[in-house]
Amino acid sequence: MSDSSSRWRDWLPDPATVSWPERLRAGIGGALAILLVSLFAATLMPGTAGLLIAASMGASAVIVFGLPTSPLGQPWPLIGGHLISALVGVLCQRLIPEAHLAAALAVGLAIIAMLACRCAHPPGGATALTAVIGGAAIHELGFTYLLHPVLSGAFAVLLMGLLLNNLLSGRHYPLRKHLNSKHGARDPASQARGPVREVDMARALAEQDVLVDLTPAELEQLYLAAERHAARRMAGPLLCADIASRDVLSLAHDLPASDAWRLLHQRDVGSAPVLDAAGRVIGLFAPGEMLQDAPALELAQAALEHWHAKPVSQLMQRSPLQIAHRLPVAELLARMSASEAHLCIVLDDAGQLYGLISQTDLLVHLFHQQLFATQGGLAAAQN
Incomplete structure (x- = not known):
């Protein structure tokens, strides 16, 4: 041209x-x-x-x-x-x-x-x-x-x-200037803990000596989004299906909570997806998270006695994180980090349960990725 x-x-x-x-x-x-x-x-x-x-x-x-x-x-x-x-x-x-x-x-x-x-x-x-x-x-x-x-x-x-401007979910006006944790801590949100921080963006803006129509926090979000796209591109074809656990416990929607707790204890897991009569995922049964807001042991015990006869469909989380099995792992990292979910449900092309991916699965994947990257760098240096 x-x-x-x-x-x-x-x-x-x-x-x-x-x-x-x-x-x-x-x-x-x-x-x-x-x-x-x-x-x-x-x-x-x-x-x-x-x-x-x-x-x-x-x-x-x-x-x-x-x-x-x-x-x-x-x-x-x-x-x-x-x-x-x-x-x-x-x-x-x-x-x-x-x-x-x-x-x-x-x-x-x-x-x-x-x-x-x-x-x-x-x-x-x-x-x-x-x-x-x-x-x-x-x-x-x-x-x-x-x-x-x-x-x-x-x-x-x-x-x-x-x-x-505040009617739509995900939009905030006035603009939130900082990417702080939603728990009230001063630490930035987990997805914002990258190598480039808001303070770096602010210093870079000061060096330009021009009025830029973006805040340092917005520039940081833009950088993080670009970082995720780069990670997805560099990660290659690795999909969620490649790291998902397939042999997972699932619970029928009408199963009593007492039986569900017994099955969780037998499998030594803290949660399980709940399926309706057609086999579709309708929620996640996670008793530990249900009890985390109980201020005292006595109240937790009373809650357990009250819940044990109810079906899991009345006690489950109705909007757990669900992803397609063809989703790139790099995209999953961003979603789990943003939602702060400990577990995500993987669905196949028909919308049926494919498997689960926990934080442990992701940590193992990141460990292997870093290990192979280190070994590749050492081999290149030796050659």
């Missing part, structure tokens, strides 16, 4: 990585946010002055709903960016008689102020500019412009962002 063709290709957009449901969610969120902004403006400030600010709030909606993990669209940049820019714009309009110079300085000084206050928000430039060129209706507001329509509009966008 010629250099000229390569240069033109750089102008083309990258392939889309956002699904259509996500695009629709972003569009609906933006529309509802601006509707709320307009209603606030009509209620607090009848006339057209309040609606002028909807232009910059529309740009904010693009960031808050289209790019909800962007640092530029988090609550402080959203609120602080608009307020600081509005203050700069009003001051420039009042203190600088020449309109063109006032408009230019309003935007330039707003950028400096937002960066200094750690609330960079691109639509803030429009908010500062509107304070200068918005006409008599805006100029008459004076410093009231900061409260209505700027603060009220930004608050409307934030309110809708908090509502809609």
Whole structure:
């Protein structure tokens, strides 16, 4: 490919990585946010002055709903960016008689102020500019412009962002800045304990001396995802079926818990999958995990006496980790680490029980993988 063709290709957009449901969610969120902004403006400030600010709030909606993990669209940049820019714009309009110079300085000084206050928000430039060129209706507001329509509009966008961006599972708004353990410990989550940490990303960002539209935690997640893909590629064809335990105990859904506990004790295992009448996996019977929340031995004994006659279908975990037997082992490592599951149920192509993979199975696999890698390196060095 010629250099000229390569240069033109750089102008083309990258392939889309956002699904259509996500695009629709972003569009609906933006529309509802601006509707709320307009209603606030009509209620607090009848006339057209309040609606002028909807232009910059529309740009904010693009960031808050289209790019909800962007640092530029988090609550402080959203609120602080608009307020600081509005203050700069009003001051420039009042203190600088020449309109063109006032408009230019309003935007330039707003950028400096937002960066200094750690609330960079691109639509803030429009908010500062509107304070200068918005006409008599805006100029008459004076410093009231900061409260209505700027603060009220930004608050409307934030309110809708908090509502809609948290409706979907797996999404959090405001963005969680750190990948801490969900147990409240300061240690990072297990899947985040790689060679590159959040602090390394923060230092690398500082060296670039540019504003990157990703937090160090997001960059760490991106690195970890790339690491998993690289591990899957380098691991080759090894699948979960290759390391799964096949001769496993399974329990009928109507088996009394007392009989199930006896079978677990005979096999010296702590849990077993539960099957319905058609042989499909419907849960996991794990009595040890059922009792882990009992604060005292007496309560645990009372629970055992109460449960022993019930069928396992009433006591099982209904959503255990289940994976296909053709899943690459590298992908399984990521899933078990993220879910903190001690055991996963392996299913065949028909959805029937294929086997189980425990943490022990994974540790043995990792040990063998490291052993062979070490032996291969020694052999290469000797040759």
